[in-house]
Amino acid sequence: MKTLKIDELSKNFGTTEVLRKINLEIDEGNFLVLLGPSGCGKSTLLNIIAGLETINEGNVYIDDYNVSKVEPKDRNIAMVFQSYALYPSMNVRENMIFGLKQAKVSKEKIEEQLQKVSKFLQVDALLERKPSQLSGGQRQRVAIGRALVREPRIFLFDEPLSNLDAKLRVEMRREIKKLHQQLKTTVVYVTHDQTEAMSLGTNIAIMNHGVIQQNDTPENIYNKPSNTFVADFIGSPSMNLIKGNLKQNSNQISFVANGSNFEIPINGYDFIEKSNLENKEVFFGVRPEHIFSKKSNEGDFEINLRADLSEYIGHEQIMTFDYENQEVLAKFPSTIKIELSKNTKLYFDLTQISLFDAKTEERI
Amino acid sequence: MFLRWFLYFVLILFALYFIFPLYVMIVTSLKTMEEIRQGTLLTWPSGLNFDSWAVAWGGRGYGAGDTFLKPYFWNSIKMVVPAVFFSTFIGAMTGYVLTKWRFKGDQWVFLFLLFGCFIPFQAILLPMARTLGVLGISNSVIGLVLVHTVYGIPFTTLFFRNYYISVPTELVKAARIDGAGFFKIFFKILLPISAPIIVVTVIWQFTQIWNDFLFGSTFSFGEAAPIQVALNNMVLSSTSVKEYNVDMASAIIAGVPTLIVYVLAGKYFIRGLTSGAVKG
Numbered sequence: 075m076k077t078l079k080i081d082e083l084s085k086n087f088g089t090t091e092v093l094r095k096i097n098l099e100i101d102e103g104n105f106l107v108l109l110g111p112s113g114c115g116k117s118t119l120l121n122i123i124a125g126l127e128t129i130n131e132g133n134v135y136i137d138d139y140n141v142s143k144v145e146p147k148d149r150n151i152a153m154v155f156q157s158y159a160l161y162p163s164m165n166v167r168e169n170m171i172f173g174l175k176q177a178k179v180s181k182e183k184i185e186e187q188l189q190k191v192s193k194f195l196q197v198d199a200l201l202e203r204k205p206s207q208l209s210g211g212q213r214q215r216v217a218i219g220r221a222l223v224r225e226p227r228i229f230l231f232d233e234p235l236s237n238l239d240a241k242l243r244v245e246m247r248r249e250i251k252k253l254h255q256q257l258k259t260t261v262v263y264v265t266h267d268q269t270e271a272m273s274l275g276t277n278i279a280i281m282n283h284g285v286i287q288q289n290d291t292p293e294n295i296y297n298k299p300s301n302t303f304v305a306d307f308i309g310s311p312s313m314n315l316i317k318g319n320l321k322q323n324s325n326q327i328s329f330v331a332n333g334s335n336f337e338i339p340i341n342g343y344d345f346i347e348k349s350n351l352e353n354k355e356v357f358f359g360v361r362p363e364h365i366f367s368k369k370s371n372e373g374d375f376e377i378n379l380r381a382d383l384s385e386y387i388g389h390e391q392i393m394t395f396d397y398e399n400q401e402v403l404a405k406f407p408s409t410i411k412i413e414l415s416k417n418t419k420l421y422f423d424l425t426q427i428s429l430f431d432a433k434t435e436e437r438i
Numbered sequence: 439m440f441l442r443w444f445l446y447f448v449l450i451l452f453a454l455y456f457i458f459p460l461y462v463m464i465v466t467s468l469k470t471m472e473e474i475r476q477g478t479l480l481t482w483p484s485g486l487n488f489d490s491w492a493v494a495w496g497g498r499g500y501g502a503g504d505t506f507l508k509p510y511f512w513n514s515i516k517m518v519v520p521a522v523f524f525s526t527f528i529g530a531m532t533g534y535v536l537t538k539w540r541f542k543g544d545q546w547v548f549l550f551l552l553f554g555c556f557i558p559f560q561a562i563l564l565p566m567a568r569t570l571g572v573l574g575i576s577n578s579v580i581g582l583v584l585v586h587t588v589y590g591i592p593f594t595t596l597f598f599r600n601y602y603i604s605v606p607t608e609l610v611k612a613a614r615i616d617g618a619g620f621f622k623i624f625f626k627i628l629l630p631i632s633a634p635i636i637v638v639t640v641i642w643q644f645t646q647i648w649n650d651f652l653f654g655s656t657f658s659f660g661e662a663a664p665i666q667v668a669l670n671n672m673v674l675s676s677t678s679v680k681e682y683n684v685d686m687a688s689a690i691i692a693g694v695p696t697l698i699v700y701v702l703a704g705k706y707f708i709r710g711l712t713s714g715a716v717k718g
Contacts, residue, residue: 121611124611124615125615126611126614126615145614146611146614146615147614147615147616147617151615152615153611153612153615155608155611155612156608157606157608159606159608159609159611159612161609161612161613161626161627162609162630162631163627163630163631172613172616172618172626173615173616173617176616176617176618176622177617220612220616232608
């Protein structure tokens with residue numbers, strides 16, 4: 075049984091297609107993050123799961139039960155919003171029990187739930203305050219509390235941290251992670267922040283233009299992006315995508331960058347489909363953090379590139395190199411000194427590379 | 439320093455300019471006809487003489503032809519209270535629907551409603567008279583309540599729509615997930631935070647309806663007339679002598695309720711008008 079299953083779901087606003095044939099499944103207790111740039115349809119998808127938006131095609135199942143036409147309140151879900159959406163005229167107590175009162179839960183049960191949750195979230199001292207008298211972090215906690223008291227099957231979070239300042243955001247991120255570890259409730263979480271997605275999710279679904287690009291574990295999203303969009307979207311700075319061709323002689327497969335006269339051997343690469351590789355136009359993907367200034371593994375590939383630019387950001391520096399008129403970025407500890415406008419020896423970790431078909435932009 | 443004094447000088451000048459007619463009205467209303475005839479418009483009255491106020495409010499006590507404000511004042515109250523209430527309430531509802539329960543073509547509905555703000559009231563006098571006739575409520579306070587409610591809705595809707603558009607829609611979403619329905623969300627979530635715009639709307643509607651002469655004089659006469667019509671009749675139908683003191687007292691009585699509403703709710707009026715203009 076899947077806690078949440080989305081089947082061939084499509085949605086359009088007028089003539090604009092917002093979601094196209096979305097398929098998703100979440101197991102009990104998992105933390106799914108919907109990640110993507112703004113306008114990719116992730117919030118719409120969340121609203122559809124919540125029942126706040128209608129569906130044009132396809133179905134949504136919660137615990138194998140088709141909820142496509144079920145009212146939000148009857149879906150056994152709870153949602154935390156970006157603006158917290160605390161009812162301004164009610165105090166914290168009234169905010170938290172509003173849903174239970176609507177559901178006609180007995181007074182004793184409501185009080186019990188309220189005490190339990192408010193203690194758990196450490197807002198029990200704030201119960202009589204109005205939302206306007208709370209700090210950002212406290213509001214966030216109350217908003218989570220309002221969702222918790224309902225004991226839902228699925229938690230929906232709609233960019234809950236983007237209104238907080240950087241420091242508080244990191245704290246609240248850890249609290250949400252702890253919360254999930256303790257409660258083990260299934261979560262669907264929408265964000266455009268990749269760090270948030272990586273650190274919170276057990277699964278990440280990356281979306282663009284209403285289509286899921288890749289739905290995988292954070293490790294696979296980072297190490298084996300399924301197309302150039304994912305490769306480019308994840309990581310900061312993002313993955314270097316060097317344009318070139320593949321060469322295949324007998325058992326030797328290598329990559330030659332456009333305009334370059336040497337080959338990079340890529341025999342160790344785990345191809346999905348190992349045919350028709352000769353002369354294939356590809357993107358050679360290597361992350362800035364997998365380019366080193368010293369040889370650290372036996373298989374590292376040595377290459378001489380000219381350093382053009384250095385960006386110092388404290389604990390590390392980002393260097394831009396020229397690879398036959400293509401920019402290659404690398405990340406080094408800030409203690410290493412590299413002279414600009416001079417050729418420098420670099421080492422590519424070939425176990426960490428990705429290859430993409432230049433035409434389809436899909437991983438090969 | 440000079441600039442400051444100059445500023446005060448100009449401000450005081452304007453204040454005097456505005457308060458001057460009111461001063462003349464009050465002073466005249468307290469004078470006897472004897473004093474008025476001397477033509478000293480600005481002099482202080484010889485004593486506090488409220489006789490003309492009593493006449494304006496309660497009449498002289500003889501039968502035919504004695505027009506005084508008391509019954510018409512209550513007519514106006516009976517008209518203005520329900521009309522303000524209904525137009526404000528309906529405007530709030532409409533504004534709520536137009537912002538939080540968007541539907542296909544809702545912009546057009548809003549546009550047509552806005553159109554109502556620009557229709558000159560003279561243009562609808564005849565069709566409205568016919569409508570009131572068909573409904574059987576012409577020349578009645580109820581008829582005037584209906585007219586004012588209907589023609590208040592475009593304005594009240596505009597106010598509430600512009601206020602609710604700055605209220606995050608996520609509030610409505612959260613309430614829907616919590617199980618609140620259309621009316622519950624309106625009464626429990628939105629209405630409690632609408633105080634500033636309610637005050638603005640009430641002041642606006644109260645002033646409009648209380649001061650209305652056109653609808654009152656067209657759709658009512660005799661005993662069903664509102665105070666502004668009665669005031670007009672009273673001042674114009676004076677017999678032998680023009681009793682300026684009674685006229686002035688009547689005019690002040692007819693204007694006092696709007697003044698009271700402004701004094702009581704004025705600070706909310708300013709606050710409400712500018713709310714939503716700046717995010718915060």
